[in-house]
Amino acid sequence: MWMALLAGAAGCAQWKTQPPAPAPNKGLPTASAQPDVVTLETVLVRIPSDAEGELARVWMASDESVLGIAQRRLLARNGLRAGLLIGEIPTLLRDQLQRTGSRQATDAMEGAGLAADVDNRMHRLQCRAGKRKELVVRRSLTAPLTVVGVSPDGSLVGDTFRQPRILFDLRATPMGGRQARIRLIPEIEHGDARQTFVASEVGIRPSLERPRRTWEALEIDAILREDQILMIGATLPPKALGKAFFTTITADKATEHVVLLVRLTATRIDELFAPEQLAQVKSLAER
Numbered sequence: 001m002w003m004a005l006l007a008g009a010a011g012c013a014q015w016k017t018q019p020p021a022p023a024p025n026k027g028l029p030t031a032s033a034q035p036d037v038v039t040l041e042t043v044l045v046r047i048p049s050d051a052e053g054e055l056a057r058v059w060m061a062s063d064e065s066v067l068g069i070a071q072r073r074l075l076a077r078n079g080l081r082a083g084l085l086i087g088e089i090p091t092l093l094r095d096q097l098q099r100t101g102s103r104q105a106t107d108a109m110e111g112a113g114l115a116a117d118v119d120n121r122m123h124r125l126q127c128r129a130g131k132r133k134e135l136v137v138r139r140s141l142t143a144p145l146t147v148v149g150v151s152p153d154g155s156l157v158g159d160t161f162r163q164p165r166i167l168f169d170l171r172a173t174p175m176g177g178r179q180a181r182i183r184l185i186p187e188i189e190h191g192d193a194r195q196t197f198v199a200s201e202v203g204i205r206p207s208l209e210r211p212r213r214t215w216e217a218l219e220i221d222a223i224l225r226e227d228q229i230l231m232i233g234a235t236l237p238p239k240a241l242g243k244a245f246f247t248t249i250t251a252d253k254a255t256e257h258v259v260l261l262v263r264l265t266a267t268r269i270d271e272l273f274a275p276e277q278l279a280q281v282k283s284l285a286e287r
Contacts, residue, residue, distance in 0.1 A: 036129035038172035038180045039265040043122040044137065045096050046248060047257040055257055056236050058090045059083065066222045066230070075218060076235055077150040079242025080186070082220045085229045085261075093259070116250040117141060118258050124265070127172040135184065137245050137260065138166040147188070149240045152217050159213060161190035166245055169214065174267040178226040182262060186215045186241060215241065224264040233259035 047055055062083030064072060075081055088094075100120055107115065117138045127133050141164050148158040168184040175181055193208045218241065222230055234242030234257070246258045 034128065035268045036174060038127045038129070038174050038267050040125045040127060040170075040172060040182070041122060041263045041265050042125060042135060043097070043261050044118045044120045045093055045259050045261060046100070046116060046118065046120055046250075047092065047096055047259065049255055049257060051092060052236055052257065054092045055233075055259075058092055058231075059233075059236070061086060061090065062231055067220065071219075071221075074150075074152060075220070077240075078215075078218055079149075079235050079238060079240035080218060080220075080232070080245070081235055081242070082222065082230060082232045084222075084224075085231055089229075093261070116248045116256065118248045125170070127170070129173045130171055133170040133172075135168040135170040135260075136165065137168065137258070138164075138248065140165040140189075145188070145244055147241055147244050149215075161188050161213065163190060164244075165189040165210075175223060176267075178267060179223055180264055180267050182220075182222050182224055182230060182264070184220045184232065184262075186218050186245065188213045188244070224262075226264050226266060228264055230262045231259055232262070233257070 059081065063086050064081065064083035066084050067075070067082060072081070085093075089097075103115075104121070119136070119139070125133055125135075144160050144162050145164045146158065146160045148156060151157050165188070167187050167189065169187055171183045173181045173183075189210045189212050191211050193210050196207055196209050197204050198207045198209075220230075220232060224230060232246075234246035238247050238257070246260070248256050248258050250256060
């Protein structure tokens with residue numbers, strides 16, 4: 001099994017991955033983690049449509065006050081929600097993760113993450129403070145996708161996207177005290193690639209990129225402690241942007257719900273012993 005689930009401690013749910021088998025020593029040094037690195041583990045959990053009632057109970061047991069009331073309302077109008085898992089990982093999620101692990105060991109499509117348009121394998125991300133990481137939720141879809149939502153001023157807005165790829169702009173910043181700020185902004189990449197110029201640490205370089213539609217107003221911005229798990233998904237029943245992000249069509253043509261779990265695994269900064277380092281990291285993240 002690719003994932004072992006443990007009961008939560010200190011009021012938060014957690015999972016721990018099985019340690020990998022030791023690699024043979026090839027004489028190469030192992031680079032130590034940078035002090036501004038935040039380590040996250042993410043997994044997309046597919047849930048059968050007939051388990052919607054159980055999923056609703058999982059949401060009722062989560063702590064959605066991790067976000068402010070106004071932001072929760074705006075997210076809900078666009079079909080999105082987020083909350084911290086409290087206590088043990090809910091049975092529904094634990095069972096689905098265990099089934100996924102079993103299927104990935106015996107089913108080639110599941111093992112390659114190709115059994116649906118979401119990849120439900122666990123990923124470990126090393127995030128530099130404030131730097132963009134792409135967290136893909138659904139791979140490029142062949143059919144056009146129409147999304148209708150509500151803007152912050154209450155007006156209806158809608159777009160149709162060709163060959164959409166659905167993702168989050170993920171950024172993490174260490175906060176000291178074994179905490180990190182996790183920010184996720186919904187995006188849809190679509191259409192044909194175009195030549196553009198992007199700025200990097202070494203200057204400006206040409207790049208072929210597809211257009212992106214970004215919903216900055218729907219940012220999910222939360223502070224996590226180590227081992228806490230943030231759950232993100234769609235309102236029930238799914239609608240608007242939440243439906244576009246958090247429903248999937250499997251290879252068997254079944255429609256399933258999807259939830260994203262983001263676990264803070266480690267931060268490298270201790271504000272008690274390195275206050276200057278913490279201030280420097282926060283400054284870099286704001287650039």
